[in-house]
Amino acid sequence: MKLFPSAVALAMLLAAQVVTASETAVPYEEAFQRLHQRGQFNGAVLIEKDGKVVLDAHFGMADAAKQQPLSDNSLYRLASVSKTITAAGLLTLVDAGKVALDDPVQKYLPEFPHDKVTVRHLLQHSSGLPEYIFGLGDYWPANRGVMTNHDVLVWLSETRAPLAFEPGLGWDYCNTGYALIPLIIERVTRSSYSKFLRSAVFRKAGMRHTYHISELNKRLQRRVADGHGFDYASASDLRIEQHPVLSAEFQADHVYGAGDIYSTPRDLLAFDHALRAGKVLSAPLQKQAYTSMVLPEGFPAGYGLGWQVAETEYTGRIIHHHGQGDGYRTRFYRFIDKGITIITLQNAREQYADAALRVAQQLAFKSTYTLPPISLAESLSRTMHEDGAEAALARIDAAAADPAPWSLSPRDLNNLALTYWFKGDRRSAVALMKAYLELFPEDPTVFVNLAEALAEEGDAAGSRDAYRRALEIAQADPARHRSIMASIEKALGNGD
Numbered sequence: 001m002k003l004f005p006s007a008v009a010l011a012m013l014l015a016a017q018v019v020t021a022s023e024t025a026v027p028y029e030e031a032f033q034r035l036h037q038r039g040q041f042n043g044a045v046l047i048e049k050d051g052k053v054v055l056d057a058h059f060g061m062a063d064a065a066k067q068q069p070l071s072d073n074s075l076y077r078l079a080s081v082s083k084t085i086t087a088a089g090l091l092t093l094v095d096a097g098k099v100a101l102d103d104p105v106q107k108y109l110p111e112f113p114h115d116k117v118t119v120r121h122l123l124q125h126s127s128g129l130p131e132y133i134f135g136l137g138d139y140w141p142a143n144r145g146v147m148t149n150h151d152v153l154v155w156l157s158e159t160r161a162p163l164a165f166e167p168g169l170g171w172d173y174c175n176t177g178y179a180l181i182p183l184i185i186e187r188v189t190r191s192s193y194s195k196f197l198r199s200a201v202f203r204k205a206g207m208r209h210t211y212h213i214s215e216l217n218k219r220l221q222r223r224v225a226d227g228h229g230f231d232y233a234s235a236s237d238l239r240i241e242q243h244p245v246l247s248a249e250f251q252a253d254h255v256y257g258a259g260d261i262y263s264t265p266r267d268l269l270a271f272d273h274a275l276r277a278g279k280v281l282s283a284p285l286q287k288q289a290y291t292s293m294v295l296p297e298g299f300p301a302g303y304g305l306g307w308q309v310a311e312t313e314y315t316g317r318i319i320h321h322h323g324q325g326d327g328y329r330t331r332f333y334r335f336i337d338k339g340i341t342i343i344t345l346q347n348a349r350e351q352y353a354d355a356a357l358r359v360a361q362q363l364a365f366k367s368t369y370t371l372p373p374i375s376l377a378e379s380l381s382r383t384m385h386e387d388g389a390e391a392a393l394a395r396i397d398a399a400a401a402d403p404a405p406w407s408l409s410p411r412d413l414n415n416l417a418l419t420y421w422f423k424g425d426r427r428s429a430v431a432l433m434k435a436y437l438e439l440f441p442e443d444p445t446v447f448v449n450l451a452e453a454l455a456e457e458g459d460a461a462g463s464r465d466a467y468r469r470a471l472e473i474a475q476a477d478p479a480r481h482r483s484i485m486a487s488i489e490k491a492l493g494n495g496d
Contacts, residue, residue, distance in 0.1 A: 028054050028360075028363055031359055032057060035355075035356055035371070036060055038374065040352040041346065041356045042059060042061060042228070042346055042347060042348035042349045043058065043076070043346035043348070044058040044070065044074065045057060045342075046265035046343045047340075047341070047360055047364055048340065048341045049339065049364050056265065056266065058070040058071065058072065060349075062226060064236070065239065065242070070225055076328060076330065077213075077224075077260075077261075078330050078345070079325045079330050080175075080321060080324065080330075082259045082260055084306050085197065086258070087123055087181075087305055088280055089193075089196060089200050090119070090185055091285055092200045092201070093189070098188050099188060101118065101288075102118050102119070102120055104116070105118065105119060108183075108188060109183055109184060113156055114127075116166070117167045119184065120305070122178070123177070124171070124293045125174050125301075126168050126171050126172075127167050127176075127177050128166065129161075129163060129176040131175060132152045132175060132176045132179060136252075139155050139159065140155070146253075147254060147255055149182050152179045170295070171293060171301035173303075175258040178258040179256070179258060182257040194214045194215055200280075201271075205267075205270050205271045205273075205279060206270045206273075210261060210263040210267045211262045212256070212260060213256070214260075220262075227327020227328045227347050228347055229243045229348075230351065230381075231244065232378075232381040232415060232419040233385070233423060234385065235381040235382040259325055259326075265343040272341050288304070289306060290304050290307060290309055290319050291304050292304055306321075307321060308321050314365070315335055315365070316336070318334070320332060320334060327347060328346065329346040329353035330353075331343070331354075340364045340365070342357065342360045342361060351378060356372075358372070359371070372407065373405055373407040374407060375406075375407045376399055376406040376407060376408055377409060377412035377415065377416050380395060380396070381416055389427075393432075393435050396435040397435075397438065399439065410443055414446075414449050417429045417432040417436070417449070429453065433449055433453055436450075442473055444471070444474045444481055444488070445484060447473070448470045450466045451466035454466060467488055467492050
């Protein structure tokens with residue numbers, strides 16, 4: 001079953017983009033209802049302004065196949081928004097004097113191989129550690145059973161994988177650090193990670209409907225809103241385990257710390273309130289958590305201790321976190337100087353997570369909003385599915401002539417083409433790739449994608465022409481395209 005309206009209905013909804021709202025709950029709900037009707041929102045949203053909840057609602061399905069609707073009772077996987085809770089748990093130990101931020105990790109985990117990495121480095125992603133999601137797969141064959149946090153530590157210890165940079169002198173978002181934090185917590189407290197979170201964070205914050213993944217019994221599992229991903233072949237949202245691509249992604253549900261909490265918007269609001277009131281962490285420690293690391297070049301990294309941080313004159317300080325994975329797109333934004341909190345938890349319609357957040361922010365700050373454009377990739381997927389390749393190519397021509405109504409993502413459009421490529425319909429895939437050149441005549445990656453496909457099809461001359469055009473574009477702006485130039489030159493042979 002689909003979570004979005006038909007292609008015809010979508011076309012009818014592309015008009016009237018800007019809406020003015022009065023300061024009541026009705027316009028907020030109306031805006032998200034429109035997003036849902038346009039196929040751009042499926043999930044829950046909560047907006048609080050000046051101590052008043054102006055929107056607390058859900059839209060769409062918990063399970064698309066069963067047409068099971070979302071409810072106030074639905075639980076969402078927070079994905080990386082979980083890091084705010086993981087960090088809060090560890091920081092309670094810092095507040096209690098049981099852990100020091102600048103202690104080496106080896107003090108708590110003697111097996112850890114890097115003596116210069118500190119607890120602070122783990123929290124702020126400045127350790128230089130390799131990403132276990134990418135590096136551990138070959139080390140951990142499927143027949144070894146479930147992977148745990150301890151296995152991540154053993155992997156680091158046995159392989160002694162080098163650091164990408166000197167700890168504290170660089171920044172790279174890394175889940176590995178957050179896989180080590182639960183181990184530190186367990187060794188210091190001699191309690192399980194999940195039990196510690198419940199006593200140190202959930203109970204203190206009044207989070208009555210928040211659970212660690214290990215706590216999800218059968219009763220709670222029935223409340224979970226299943227994560228969905230858009231499938232370009234069937235032009236529908238599928239549960240992750242049914243998705244032909246996403247179901248095969250690296251799975252590590254027993255590695256805790258980086259994205260393993262299930263919760264609700266109301267509980268996240270309770271967490272926000274508890275932090276503001278000092279019920280979970282002291283004010284001085286929160287100040288550190290909400291202060292960005294500064295890189296050696298003098299630029300802020302935009303990340304503190306478990307929180308993404310930003311500030312503008314208009315919005316004031318923004319203490320926030322994004323999450324994505326397993327079919328979820330989660331956003332937790334705290335405009336702490338303006339008294340505004342925005343929470344969006346989506347279990348589908350992943351293309352529009354940031355667009356929905358922008359609508360909420362526009363409403364909260366300006367009482368007006370602009371409806372986001374429709375994803376051309378998803379629209380073409382429906383057209384391909386319902387009317388065939390020729391109709392899709394005609395739509396690309398129309399979009400090239402008038403791109404304004406569309407969200408144009410080269411990556412998503414290429415994924416559509418690759419879907420048909422791997423289905424065995426290479427003719428349609430190549431036709432789509434060629435048509436994309438109309439949309440992105442100055443994007444070298446679009447030409448590279450076509451070049452690779454033509455090479456596989458045995459069209460050496462066509463492939464070479466596409467590579468040459470890609471190189472011409474890249475050379476016109478080498479600073480921007482440096483990462484792709486080497487691969488293009490290699491494909492051409494000695495930079496031809």
